[in-house]
Every structure is written in structure tokens, then in C-alpha cells.
Amino acid sequence: TGAEAQSSDPWGEGKLKKEPECHMQLDKLFPNQNHTVLIDTNEFMAGRIVPHKGQHVWNSHFVKLPHNYPLQNGIESRWAVTEKALKERKLTRGASAKDVEMAIKTYNHKHKTDWRFNTLYRFYESGSRSYFSSVISKIAQLALTLPSLVQTKIPMLRQNQSHAITMSQEQIACLLANAFFCTFPHRNTTQPGSEYSNFPTINFSSLLSNASPRTLQKLKAIFYYFNTVTEEATKPKGLVTFERICLSQSEFPNWSKQKENMTNLHVYLNGFIEKEGQGMLQVDFASNMIGGGVLNQGLVQEEIRFIQCPELIVARLFTEKLGDNECLKITGAQVYSNTTGYSDSFQCNSPHTDSTQRDEWKRRYCQIVAIDAIKFDDPRQQYSEKNIKRELLKAYVGFKGDPQIPTDYTPAIATGNWGCGAFKGDPMLKALIQMMAAAVAHRDLAYFTFGNKKQAEDLKRTYKLLKSHKVTVGKLYNLLLDYCKHHHHHHHHVKSVSDYISEKMGVHPSQL
Numbered sequence: 001t002g003a004e005a006q007s008s009d010p011w012g013e014g015k016l017k018k019e020p021e022c023h024m025q026l027d028k029l030f031p032n033q034n035h036t037v038l039i040d041t042n043e044f045m046a047g048r049i050v051p052h053k054g055q056h057v058w059n060s061h062f063v064k065l066p067h068n069y070p071l072q073n074g075i076e077s078r079w080a081v082t083e084k085a086l087k088e089r090k091l092t093r094g095a096s097a098k099d100v101e102m103a104i105k106t107y108n109h110k111h112k113t114d115w116r117f118n119t120l121y122r123f124y125e126s127g128s129r130s131y132f133s134s135v136i137s138k139i140a141q142l143a144l145t146l147p148s149l150v151q152t153k154i155p156m157l158r159q160n161q162s163h164a165i166t167m168s169q170e171q172i173a174c175l176l177a178n179a180f181f182c183t184f185p186h187r188n189t190t191q192p193g194s195e196y197s198n199f200p201t202i203n204f205s206s207l208l209s210n211a212s213p214r215t216l217q218k219l220k221a222i223f224y225y226f227n228t229v230t231e232e233a234t235k236p237k238g239l240v241t242f243e244r245i246c247l248s249q250s251e252f253p254n255w256s257k258q259k260e261n262m263t264n265l266h267v268y269l270n271g272f273i274e275k276e277g278q279g280m281l282q283v284d285f286a287s288n289m290i291g292g293g294v295l296n297q298g299l300v301q302e303e304i305r306f307i308q309c310p311e312l313i314v315a316r317l318f319t320e321k322l323g324d325n326e327c328l329k330i331t332g333a334q335v336y337s338n339t340t341g342y343s344d345s346f347q348c349n350s351p352h353t354d355s356t357q358r359d360e361w362k363r364r365y366c367q368i369v370a371i372d373a374i375k376f377d378d379p380r381q382q383y384s385e386k387n388i389k390r391e392l393l394k395a396y397v398g399f400k401g402d403p404q405i406p407t408d409y410t411p412a413i414a415t416g417n418w419g420c421g422a423f424k425g426d427p428m429l430k431a432l433i434q435m436m437a438a439a440v441a442h443r444d445l446a447y448f449t450f451g452n453k454k455q456a457e458d459l460k461r462t463y464k465l466l467k468s469h470k471v472t473v474g475k476l477y478n479l480l481l482d483y484c485k486h487h488h489h490h491h492h493h494v495k496s497v498s499d500y501i502s503e504k505m506g507v508h509p510s511q512l
């Protein structure tokens with residue numbers, strides 16, 4: 001990878017649509033029953049970003065915020081203890097890793113012995129002490145602004161409901177500063193049966209604990225992020241929307257009956273979804289627990305994206321595990337770090353200045369959609385009708401545009417080997433599934449093969465065949481079901497899905 005991206009456009013059907021060029025003007029920003037806005041929308045119309053003043057509640061439908069912790073008779077409030085700890089002289093000037101650990105443990109006694117902070121110590125020892133303590137003091141101050149920045153309840157994005165939350169980048173930064181200092185109550189365990197077992201973790205305790213080259217690189221990026229958001233000159237002044245989209249049964253396509261032909265497909269051998277896919281709907285190869293292992297050791301596509309754009313991490317605070325018919329779409333996230341490499345070779349190199357334009361709601365033109373593929377412990381499991389249908393539905397809920405917006409105003413999709421790394425899917429089968437979902441959603445695709453030349457060639461050939469034979473989604477679906485049977489019956493001489501399809505259409509693979 002690294003070389004300039006090359007696109008194939010065999011049909012000469014032109015360019016893939018991108019934002020902001022294809023952007024359709026938005027209505028005024030206004031809350032409704034499906035959209036919670038954490039800033040005051042009247043003030044917003046006047047050009048100011050001011051927190052919305054609403055009410056707090058303490059129940060399972062809303063985020064349990066640390067400054068809203070119920071008071072107990074005779075005991076100092078948890079937030080008062082937190083405030084004191086974060087205002088400690090040491091944290092405001094000249095803090096060491098030890099000071100941070102001590103502060104966090106004052107309001108997390110239960111973890112006095114099991115939380116270790118090795119990453120933080122390593123990071124502290126390996127870099128400039130003054131940089132460390134100056135960023136730490138800014139994170140602590142930012143965390144303390146929570147009561148003034150978040151003055152209303154934040155709904156949980158629970159399963160089986162479509163709902164969006166729009167908040168300011170400043171509010172996100174403040175929530176993440178609290179996550180860094182592990183102030184979120186009830187969120188330190190996700191053991192089965194615990195209150196948040198169906199949610200990802202949010203407190204940064206595991207990231208700060210498990211020292212490894214990976215977590216050190218992550219922490220470096222996190223420090224860049226906090227440094228950028230706390231400097232007056234670089235502070236982001238916009239909004240971000242997190243939208244859980246849930247399809248109801250009546251909206252599920254009937255795959256074997258769909259009459260659509262394939263939409264345009266541009267295959268890129270090199271390039272990255274987040275870079276060359278700018279302006280398109282960018283796919284996050286997600287875990288059903290949004291962000292996957294970002295606060296742990298995970299460092300593949302999703303985690304890298306979340307580390308480059310830490311604002312995405314706040315989704316973990318309120319997004320319940322994704323169901324098969326659901327996705328999470330995030331609009332407006334910003335890139336804060338330049339990184340290279342992947343997995344063990346991943347490195348965070350420098351802070352990034354993001355100059356992406358903003359829409360009318362002051363959100364950066366950046367749309368990311370999190371869809372989680374199935375993890376196939378045994379890759380043979382993927383060749384079944386049930387699993388193909390599940391992956392089609394998941395891709396479709398992610399790709400389906402807003403019904404209010406005509407497809408002319410809907411950007412193309414930037415994707416690649418979704419579900420084919422950690423989750424062990426078959427890249428050709430997954431590409432066909434994504435092509436079918438995109439066809440039903442009437443959107444074009446940019447497909448990045450991440451440097452795999454053979455795959456890029458195969459994909460272009462198979463696409464050409466489907467186009468020239470005017471194969472519809474329904475027809476392809478039925479071919480895939482036939483292929484499942486073939487796969488089932490032939491353990492040893494099993495054909496690849498692309499060879500199987502071309503043979504079925506009377507074309508010998510060598511003729512392609």
C-alpha cells in the first residue's frame with residue numbers, strides 16, 4: 001500500500017458521489033422524539049454553542065453521569081470526592097503518573113489493588129514530563145466542567161429503537177476527560193448479568209493498565225487529542241451526531257425477489273477507507289460492542305479509526321450492543337492524529353490538523369457507519385442461507401440512506417474487506433453481499449482491497465461479469481444459495497465463489 005490509489009471504472013459511469021458536493025441542505029437543527037440535542041438550538045441559530053438546560057434523571061434509560069450520582073445520607077457526594085481529587089494541587093501542576101493513579105483510586109476504592117496503570121507509567125517515563133503534566137492538568141480541568149457542559153439527561157441508544165444524539169465536540173471532550181479519569185459510575189464491570197453487560201466499557205482503566213507497545217501508541221494519540229481540544233487556538237467548535245438506526249421487519253428486503261442491478265463499483269488496490277474514502281459513507285468494520293478493543297489491545301480497522309478520531313469513543317457510553325438489524329452512524333467526527341502501520345506495526349506519529357469543511361449543523365463532512373459482521377470461528381459457517389441473510393441485512397441497514405434524502409444527494413459507500421480479517425470472512429462472498437446491499441440501497445461503492453492485487457483483479461472480473469449479464473440482486477442471491485449447497489457437498493474440491501458463479505453463467509474463469 002502507500003502508492004497512489006488507482007480506480008477502475010470500466011463502465012465510464014463517472015465519479016462516485018461525495019460530500020460536500022452532493023450535500024442536500026439540512027433543515028434547522030431541532031430536537032424531536034427521535035433526536036436528542038444536547039445544546040440549545042435557539043442559541044445555535046444565533047451562532048452560539050451553549051449547553052441545553054434540561055433535567056437529569058437516574059435510571060437505566062439514561063447515562064448515569066458522575067455529577068448526578070444520588071446522594072447518600074451522611075456520606076460526602078461522589079462528585080465532591082471526585083472534584084477534590086481532580087483539583088489536588090499535584091494534578092493542576094506537575095502531576096506524575098502516580099498522582100493520576102492516586103486521584104482515580106480515591107473514587108474507585110474497589111479497584112485499589114487490581115488497577116495497575118502500567119501504560120500510564122510507561123508513557124510518563126518515556127516522554128517529556130512537562131508535556132505529560134500539562135496535558136494531565138488540562139484533562140482534569142476539562143473533566144471538572146461536566147456539570148456546566150452537560151446540563152441535561154443523555155439517552156441510552158438501546159436496542160430496537162432508532163434514535164439520534166447530537167452534541168458539541170466540547171461536550172464530547174468533557175465526557176471523554178471523565179472517561180480518562182474513570183469517573184463514570186457503575187461502568188467498571190461488564191460481567192454477564194451486571195447492569196452494563198450489554199454495553200461496551202467506557203472508563204479508560206484498561207487502556208491505562210495493560211502496558212504494551214500498542215497501548216502506548218494509543219495513549220500517545222489520546223494525549224494529542226486532549227491537547228488539541230484544550231488549546232484555545234485548536235479547540236474544535238462544532239457538533240457531532242450519533243444515530244442508532246434500526247430496521248423494522250417490514251423494511252427487510254426480500255432478497256430472492258430484488259430486481260435491482262449492480263450499482264457502480266470502483267475497485268482500489270491501494271488506499272484507506274478513511275483517507276481515499278473521504279466524503280463518502282465510510283464503513284467501520286465494527287464489533288457489536290461499538291469500538292471493539294479500542295480501550296484494550298485491539299488495533300485493527302475499527303480500533304485504528306477510533307484512535308485517530310477519539311470522539312468516536314464516546315459512543316461507547318450510550319450505545320447498547322448492536323442487534324442484527326441495527327447500525328450506528330456517526331456524522332462529524334474529526335481526525336486528531338496522523339498514524340501509520342497496522343496492528344503491531346501501528347504508530348501514532350503526530351497531531352493532525354483536520355480541515356474538513358462543516359455542514360449547516362457545524363459537523364465535519366465525515367460520515368462513518370459501524371456495522372458488525374459475524375465472527376466465523378469456523379469459516380465454513382458463512383456459506384449458509386441464514387448467515388448470508390444476516391450479513392445482507394446488516395450491510396443494508398448500514399448502507400440504506402435517509403428516506404427523506406433523494407439518492408442524488410446520497411454519497412457513495414467506501415468499504416473493503418468487512419468481516420474478513422479478525423472475523424475470518426471470505427472476501428469475495430462479503431464483497432458480493434455488500435454489492436447486493438448497495439444495489440438495493442441505490443448507492444455506488446468504492447472498494448479498497450488493502451493492497452491485495454489478486455483480490456482486486458478477481459473482484460473487477462466478477463463485477464464485469466455480473467454487469468454484462470445484467471445479474472439482479474435476486475438472481476445473485478439465488479446463485480449464492482446454490483453455492484452454499486456446493487460448498488456443503490464438496491469438502492475437498494470446493495470452488496471459489498467467483499469461479500462458481502462464472503461457471504454457472506457459462507463462462508469459464510480463464511475466459512474472463
Ligand code: AR6
Binds near residue numbers: 271274292421
Ligand atoms: N481501509 C481499507 N481496508 C482496511 C483498512 C482500512 N483502513 N483497515 C483494514 N482493512 P478487520 P473484521 C482491511 O480485521 O474482520 C475489530 O476488533 C484489511 O484487509 O479490522 O470485520 C473490531 O472491533 C483487513 O484484513 O475487520 C471487531 O471486533 C480487513 O479490512 C473486529 O475487529 C478487515 O479488517 C472486526 O473484524
